[in-house]
Amino acid sequence: YHFQKIIYKSSCLEEGDFNNPRLFIYTKGECGPAGNIMNSPWDKLLASNASFSTIRYTLKNDKWSVLTTKGVSYWRRLKVAGYETMFYRFIMKIMKFLPDWMFKKELIMPNENELNIEIASSLIFGGVKITEPKLELLPYAKDVYSNKNVMELYKVVFPIVCKRIEEWVTPSAVGITKTLFKSHFEKHIKKFNLLVDAWDKSIVSKNSMKQAVLVNAPGNIKGHALSFICRKKDILIMSSQHGVTIEFSKNHSMLDINFDNSVADVMFSYNSKIVDIEKKTYFNNAKHYVVGMPMRLIRMKSTQVINKSIPSFVYISTNLYHMGFTDQGITDYDKSIFEKNIITKVLSRIPHKVRYKTYPEDNRRYADEDPVLKNIRIADNIELFSNKIDMRYLISEHSVLITTGATSTLGWPIMSGKPVIFINQESSSPLTKDAQISISNGIFVFNNNDKNFHKKLRDFLSQSVDDIERLWQKKKSAREEMIKNYFSEYKGGAGRRAAKIILKEYLN
Known part of the structure; x- marks a missing residue:
């Protein structure tokens, strides 16, 4: 890939x-x-x-700069994180000093997500020791081709890649591109071997304990190396969903090799929709359980504090450039034009103050500033918010939430219970056909390919907050069904539900 x-x-x-x-x-x-x-x-x-x-x-x-909580009050962070996280952090400071003989069961948790923390917190009450292994990479000097399996893999893969190269690149570039593939292959095999050695030292098999691993987002080289060691040591590897996207994204299916269920033995998911999709993938390797969303997302609905000094309307941008290579159907230039038109033809022309929240990009794509920012700065009614703070900490400040693209960002606004206006881009992160029907019934959806799209969106956003909230209330029944199908099958208790399954089926 x-x-x-x-x-x-x-x-x-x-x-x-x-x-x-x-x-x-x-x-x-x-x-x-x-x-x-x-x-x-x-x-x-x-x-x-x-x-x-x-x-x-x-x-x-x-x-x-990178993503931070600087500027977010401790109280705001505590409300979003919840008591489960506070309890987990406190107990982990103590648990690292407790001897193994006190426990008969161990959960090894190399990394976190919201649901993993909730599951681990519940397992602690079941007498399970939680261990956070440290991964330390060591120098590696072996010849990658000294392993017979690696050599056989290279012999199988290289002709396939050569055929693709010869189909796409100009003749003078063929040789160097093949050479670059060989170095790329060697680099990733070396990295995999380094990670395997590191996990081998970090994951300690204990005959005195029943063990399992709970990991976040293992569908990458680090996760595959962890899975290799877990299978070698006969330790179950589990994973939990870390955000919505697969359920409703038309583009995401082409990335199924990176799905968590291609690595984990057991998957804990938010809803049945994602389970149905993942079970149909060629690489499905897991037993699936639906447990619902973690409380961090569920409790967004109770965070209703509105800051009257901040614009009631917020546009949550998901505009992330990909330097020309992406699973989306438009170029970075086209993406910037789309964003510019949203600003100049819609947001700057409504009778409300609007906050424009930029996407908190961790890794820099271009040397220049995003060209759409100049359009924001000259708009009288738009406030630019470019601090790299996650939107989950800011939702409580606004009344009307506007966003675009079938990405994980959509989960936080939906679960807030506040009016959500979603812009469906047919050529960039669109909704699936089924999801579009359900989500259109539950929230306000505007399709960018529709005739007079900008005018329709502008007219809708020109209404008062009260009018938008009244229209939102009329969608309540359909929205509850939408949330159950595409977001969270249950209204709480995900961590406890998953912990019961683990204790009954795997750490018994």
Whole structure:
């Protein structure tokens, strides 16, 4: 999957790029936890061109920040996190000092999500020891091809990749792209082996205890390495859902190889819809249980504090650029034009103050500022909120919530109980056909391909908050059915429900 990005970049080249003068401006600057991902690998792809040159430019007065809770009051964080999280944090400070002989059952939890914390908190009352293993990578010097299985894997995969390369890239780029695949393959096998060795040391098998692992989002190289060790040591690996998207996203099905159920033995999910979808995937490996959403999401409905000094309307942007490679059907340029039109044709022309909440981008995509921000700054009625604070901490400040794209962001506004206006983009993170019917009945949905889309959305948002809330109330019955099917099958108790299953079926 990841190497497709290289093939895509390589396919953008033409024969003239390999023998005519070409200049690559390599940008350096503050970039986030993933490092510098702003630059395409032109220096590698065009290394054979004697007329190719590179200039390295370091951004001046450069600043970059990542997701934070700075500026969010302790009380606000406590209300969102809930007593389950506070209890878990407190008990874990004590539990690390308790000896193994006090317990007959152990839950190993390498990382967290909201539901994992709730499950672990409930298991503590069942006498289960919770362990948070530390992962320490060690130096690795082995030849990756010394392993017979790795060599066989390479022999099978390489011809398939070669065929794809030859179909897509210009002749002069074929050789270097194949070479880059080999280095890409070696890099990821080395990383996998490093992670396997690290997990092997971190996950300690204990004959005196019944053990299981509960992990968040294992559908990646780290999760696959963990799964490899768990199977080697005969330890059950479980995972819990960490957000909604699969249930209603038309695009997400093409990423099913990354779904958690391709790695875990047991899955705890929010609703039956995601279970039905995951069971049909080719890589399904899990036994599925529906337990509902964690209380962090359920209690959003009780967070009704409105700050009158802040705009009643908020636009929750999900605009995240992908540097040309994405599962979406539009370019980054098209995405910026869509966002610009929402600002200039809708938000700036309604008779209400609006807060524009930018997406809290952790990893920098471009050296330049998002071009849509200048349109926000010149709008008299729009307040820009660019602090990288998760929207869950801000929902209580607003009365009307506007967002776009079938992403996990939708879960927090929906569960708040406040009026939600959703913009369905047919060419970028659209809803599935079934989901669109149900969600349109439960909340306010506007399709960007509809005739007079901007006018219809602008007219709707020009109504008073009271009128919008009255219309929202009329959808209550349909919304409850929508939430049950696509968000949370139950109205609470997810952690306790999952803990009972674990104690009865797996840690018995």
